[in-house]
Amino acid sequence: MKDVSIKMPKQLEFQFMKSTFAERWRNIWVVDFEYSNIGGSLVPSSVAIKNISPHLKEQQTKFTCFRDKNGKFIKPTENPFEDGYEGKHSGGPFYVNSLDLFVGYTWEAESTVFEELGWDHPMHIIDMYVEIKNFWNGYSNKFKSHSLRDVVDHLGIEHNYLPEDKSNLRQRLGNDTIDWSSTEERKNVERYNIEDVEVTAKLFQYWQPIMTNFDRSEQFETGYWEQALSRGLDADIVGQIDRKGYPIDVAAWDATMRALPDIKQAVIEKAHASSNCFPGGAFSNERFRALLEDKNLISYFPRTVSGKIKTDQEALRTYEDIEEIKLIKEALYIKNATKLNDLPIDRRDNRAKTNFWIFGAKTGRATPSTSKHILNMAGCFRPFVRATDEASLVTIDYEQQEFGIAAKLSEDPEMLKAYWSKDPYLTLGKQAGVIPQDAEGKDHPKRAVFKTVCLMTQYGAGAASMASNMKGSIEEAEMALQHHQRVFHIFWQNQEKVMDKFLMDSRLILSDGFNLKIEPGSTFREFGNHRGYSENTLRNWPIQSSGCQIMRKALQRLYRRECSLPIGIMHDEFIFENIMVIDEDFHQHQIDKWTTEIVEAANDIIGMPLKTEAKVIKPGERFPVKHEKDKELFKLFAEIAGFNV
Numbered sequence: 030m031k032d033v034s035i036k037m038p039k040q041l042e043f044q045f046m047k048s049t050f051a052e053r054w055r056n057i058w059v060v061d062f063e064y065s066n067i068g069g070s071l072v073p074s075s076v077a078i079k080n081i082s083p084h085l086k087e088q089q090t091k092f093t094c095f096r097d098k099n100g101k102f103i104k105p106t107e108n109p110f111e112d113g114y115e116g117k118h119s120g121g122p123f124y125v126n127s128l129d130l131f132v133g134y135t136w137e138a139e140s141t142v143f144e145e146l147g148w149d150h151p152m153h154i155i156d157m158y159v160e161i162k163n164f165w166n167g168y169s170n171k172f173k174s175h176s177l178r179d180v181v182d183h184l185g186i187e188h189n190y191l192p193e194d195k196s197n198l199r200q201r202l203g204n205d206t207i208d209w210s211s212t213e214e215r216k217n218v219e220r221y222n223i224e225d226v227e228v229t230a231k232l233f234q235y236w237q238p239i240m241t242n243f244d245r246s247e248q249f250e251t252g253y254w255e256q257a258l259s260r261g262l263d264a265d266i267v268g269q270i271d272r273k274g275y276p277i278d279v280a281a282w283d284a285t286m287r288a289l290p291d292i293k294q295a296v297i298e299k300a301h302a303s304s305n306c307f308p309g310g311a312f313s314n315e316r317f318r319a320l321l322e323d324k325n326l327i328s329y330f331p332r333t334v335s336g337k338i339k340t341d342q343e344a345l346r347t348y349e350d351i352e353e354i355k356l357i358k359e360a361l362y363i364k365n366a367t368k369l370n371d372l373p374i375d376r377r378d379n380r381a382k383t384n385f386w387i388f389g390a391k392t393g394r395a396t397p398s399t400s401k402h403i404l405n406m407a408g409c410f411r412p413f414v415r416a417t418d419e420a421s422l423v424t425i426d427y428e429q430q431e432f433g434i435a436a437k438l439s440e441d442p443e444m445l446k447a448y449w450s451k452d453p454y455l456t457l458g459k460q461a462g463v464i465p466q467d468a469e470g471k472d473h474p475k476r477a478v479f480k481t482v483c484l485m486t487q488y489g490a491g492a493a494s495m496a497s498n499m500k501g502s503i504e505e506a507e508m509a510l511q512h513h514q515r516v517f518h519i520f521w522q523n524q525e526k527v528m529d530k531f532l533m534d535s536r537l538i539l540s541d542g543f544n545l546k547i548e549p550g551s552t553f554r555e556f557g558n559h560r561g562y563s564e565n566t567l568r569n570w571p572i573q574s575s576g577c578q579i580m581r582k583a584l585q586r587l588y589r590r591e592c593s594l595p596i597g598i599m600h601d602e603f604i605f606e607n608i609m610v611i612d613e614d615f616h617q618h619q620i621d622k623w624t625t626e627i628v629e630a631a632n633d634i635i636g637m638p639l640k641t642e643a644k645v646i647k648p649g650e651r652f653p654v655k656h657e658k659d660k661e662l663f664k665l666f667a668e669i670a671g672f673n674v
Contacts, residue, residue: 065205069373140268154261256542274380300360325493368400439523583630
């Protein structure tokens, strides 16, 4: 096993290696914006730019403030750099040509400011935040956080931040409480903004020779820097999506927030009546544990690193098909009223806008806040998204995405046959000899059993938890699981190969370089027990991560072919906005264009297209919900708050 740890040189100097990645570029622009973002209304405050091209005789750092003494935003138009550059202006103070490289930290956030300012986006980007996360993905407690300051502190990179910069000054920049009339305050903002750029430049300087050496090794199939540039483009595209936002029924939302205390009480009472987990209105962990034991879920339910049962939204979502857990999930979400007030609605256009934080999870999945991304909130809040009168909303999602990916990665012929059938779950029952070959429709009593087995196998669940989910006996679940293992035996053999490869290489990696590692010297048991991973999690990592890679590829295809980008993404789902026109054929043509790129993205990554389904939400209609319980809760909101469903 290779030790991929990095040793920090004692002194950092801005000296690039010869014949390196850096020398490919005429300009290397390190960029950092400061901005406020209140309720989704983003207002840029300043930008610091440093050109660290090795071709320059002297490196340049420039600072531009976007606020006047009254705090009013003033859009910059001048180019603060000296003349002598040729090519395409961004609309801002730098160039965005094919020979210009941009470097940032959390570029998704920088991209949102480009979008807000209406500047042309760069063609080539390195996001050091994404690169740091990917390099150590799977390592425990490598950094206090992935903030720029914590990362450079850990790596030993010198900086001149003041103690109050991280909290006080940064917070005041974010909530727009800077006193712009104060000369001292303005100087502090300038110093802090420039320091961010200087430190990011040092981090890139630190990174560049190390990765150039890796680039020359067998570590990367297509070259590290090409992969890094692709990840930078991913971050930029998602930043553009961040600023589109979901159209919100603000009248209904505001009414709901005013009635929140009464709504909260009603929802908690409803959840307690079903689960007995809210005695006196307070959630009881002991009673929740008893509920899980009663449902035979105690051994399978997600846990923290320390072994405690998780009760966050993501953990509860895994088993939300169980009515009691579904209601607990909604009640816990609504119970925390402060989170609901965090929904970032930009009142300039009545759209909810938030960062999706691509590559946030260890699988590469985006991790938008459950309190700020409305489609990642409890399902009962989805209907607050309502199509405008001028445009429809179009959702395009991959049908049975993980099932299809698993079938292709394993090359299991029976699993592939099931995936390409009209109904994979019904087909599995037929393959197992349990369901008659002439059976049709989703109402067959055994179909639900095989659907549960197919879905929960992906998460490594056992027969007991499957039985609870399908409201059947353990014996029935065990029999269905045995059928799954027998019919899809090549898939199961492949799962063992995944584990063998991980234990041999201490690493799982996708074709685009995104990876999961185990720390040098760690045993699998240490990895599993102390990192919150199980064998089943690792077996499923290539499947989930490939799904994330497919989504990233789809976004790049849409972007490069100048199709309109979605206004949101959610796991395996894309949400588009389609301006209504008189010609319905044109309307459908747009949907077909999106679908083609999304389908082909899967073919690019796994060598097989995936099935998709497109649904249209007509102008003025609400975003649909999947569960009947969510519909009931939304109606409860409307009844108490006094708005029309």
